[in-house]
Amino acid sequence: MWVFLLMVLWPVAASTARSDVKPGCQEKCGNVSVPYPFGILEPSCAMNDDFFLNCTSNDEGHHELFYAANMPISNISELEGTVTVGIDAAFSCYNKTGIQTDSFAQSMTLRSGPFMFSHTRNIFTAIGCDTLAVVVNSESNYGAACLSLCTEYVEMSDGNPCSGSGCCQTSIPKGLNSLYYLLSSSYNYTNVSDFNRCGFAFLADKRSLKISHWPLSRTTIYGKDAYATDVVIEWVVENKTCEQAKANTSAYSCGTNAYCTDPDEIDQGYRCLCNKGFEGNPYLKDGCQDIDECKGGNPCQEGTCKNTIGDYKCRCPLGKYGDGKTRCTGVGIITIISGN
Structure with missing residues (x-):
């Protein structure tokens, strides 16, 4: 019975794993992850031709990712907006x-x-x-x-x-x-x-x-x-400021639950970041997913944690009131149940 349940639930669990690429696109070239807006193998996997990269096989049969003919890539960060x-x-x-x-x-x-x-x-x-x-x-x-x-x-x-x-x-x-x-x-x-x-x-x-x-x-x-x-x-998306980009929603590069920002170190162009309480790839349509703050530990100062979309709540113990994120006040009720 347990084996049957695992076989049924496994595809569901696997499908919920977060991906940094468009559906159907390859995530790695060799040992290097290639997050969207970059893409390899198929031009449609990249945001546009500027972000389409060359993944080639060397003499030993290992795949290598290149930015240009003589610039091998060791890292791409969609969060920092960098290629190393x-x-x-x-x-x-x-x-x-x-x-x-x-x-x-x-x-x-x-x-x-x-x-x-x-x-x-x-x-x-x-x-x-x-x-x-x-x-x-x-x-x-x-x-x-x-x-x-x-x-x-x-x-x-x-x-x-x-x-x-x-x-x-x-x-x-x-x-x-x-x-x-x-x-x-x-x-x-x-x-x-x-x-x-x-x-x-x-x-x-x-x-x-x-x-x-x-x-x-x-x-x-x-x-x-x-x-x-x-x-x-360093890289940015589009040759527009953040405000200019938001004015044209059809061409806006930031996905759901994400926002744009103008980097101080670059004169023109913007980057995308996930909203607070979300994580993932902000350039994908649904790349920013809710963070379950209650998972792996209780962030509450007092009480129990309940996850909400983009945030979490802390319920004070019975008999107390307030926001458990900071402090609960009042006298808690302790119920002792004893068997006869």
Whole structure:
């Protein structure tokens, strides 16, 4: 009998599991979740062409998700409005006589649509003892340089700031969707060649960057083992403000029990969030589902918890009154039932 009930109830339980994709669409590419408004395999699984991603199979048969041809994706967050990609560092290396042996200048442009490099999450970094790193955008309306110098070996430590001795860091402005960075040297590393022959430059997510992974003794490698860093790309939906979007309900991208917000770090475009008391994917029509606050513990200060749509109530014990979320007043009645 119990086996029969489990077989009957299992499809119901499975159907109530929350999904972050449109019905019938694949949720993952390899190990990376692909929440709506992004989609893979079928263009209809994405909000529009801007959010349709490439899920390909590599030489070993493993599926990999790419934002662009050379930007593998490791994470997508529909709540933060971010995509984390891997981008190879630029480098320049010399031998002891000052002859350049290896070099690579990095250039990247984001796809069309509401995408930009995060100026709050990313930091531009230069590594080396004879290193000048320059970063510009393709429109030539932004440029910055980072100079890193030292005359003796410096231990790269995560606890020390990159203040120009062995490493240098500078921020990028908001709104950039293209970047180009390259390196140069004043003395071709001849004065520091015993411990440093290569300079590196890269953009990286401040949350994951470990300066200790970039010792001055590091040299270059290529191919799949290339030195890639996590870079955060910000995204929004539509090229409108939140108020403009709400005025056109037929094109409004936020689902039921969700609202829009204008991100401070982006000039144009909006994001969606679930209303208080709801959780899920706010871009799907019914993606924001009620949170059962009573499940897994009693959040009430006093009394018993009763879940409501978008909220919960706390019933005071018998004989008391008030809001059990904060405090119940009065004298409770304790009924003792004893058997004869």
